[in-house]
Amino acid sequence: MKKLTSIIVLSMAVAATETVNAQTVQKRYEENPFTLVYDGAITRNEKGKVNIHPITYQLNGITIAANIYTPANYEVSKKYPAVVVAHPNGGVKEQTAGLYAQKLAEAGYITIAADAAYQGASSGEPRHTDKPANRVEDIHGMADFIAQYKGVDANRLGVLGICGGGGYTLKAAQSDKRFKAVATLSMFNSGEVRRNGFQNSQLDTVQERLKQASDARSQEAAGGKIRYAGVASITDEEIARTPTDLYREGFVYYYRTYAHPNSSFLYPMSSLLDLMTWDATTNIDLINQPLLMMAGSKADTKYMTDEAFNKAKNAKNKELFLIEGATHIQTYWKPEYVSQAVNKLVSFYQNNL
Structure with a gap:
């Protein structure tokens, strides 16, 4: 009886905590007129300061929702360097991509952070499609x-890719020579992880998971329900039991402290047909632009940055910058780590743009 009472009390405490978290997240989202959820976000456009400009545009029949940040005292008659910012997997422009876009605008750059097609506030069906x-x-x-x-x-024109956006940035920069300087932060090679598992933990189930993806596509083609992979929601207890920093801290970031209603860890299982046969480092020797790759020294994803950096043999003046003491997710929000990354980015872009 005593054990049952303890379980009930614990369950009630977890439920109460989750309610508080949900209320806090909802308040942060609702109080910002641009629905930005990162710390220090713009709440209104003021003359003489960095301004944000929500816009949409068409890309291959998809309506893309984006935010453009302009520097303080921006004048259309002047010429400014610009940086494209690609958001993490599951993320949206109102989270860490927006934070870095705003910080770079504060340093004098015009920046753009857009929701990926099929994701966030951008259009496209099925929702959350995640194809490289x-x-x-x-x-x-x-x-x-x-x-x-x-x-x-x-x-x-420079580019910054964060997490999954970093892997996709490496691929985009291989052919897109409009990017004169290429940077990544906490790079995540989506193809490698979906294929091999995080830290190569699922090598023995590759064929099984490809079969599941194939079956999911067949079900979609027949007009059936879309099968989703990933995590829709999670309890505090489940978060605490998550063994890796990336996912444990990621769950807290995306579902608790910096949650946004447009952000989701879900993606159609059929997307694995494309993800598992893709790799960010294939043809990476085509990158001949200046390359900066940044990662936390304690990040359990650092191995992916190391692999890509070593393979980028033709990148100009390439540099690996470690953010001492940071984990992967901490580079998204923790002020002392964000400051280090932004300072390094500004120096890099100033030297190469």
């Missing part, structure tokens, strides 16, 4: 749009 070709095309599309934006010097 789409994500790479999203980055090309951001370059198309920002290069024509008033005040942008198209000859000084």
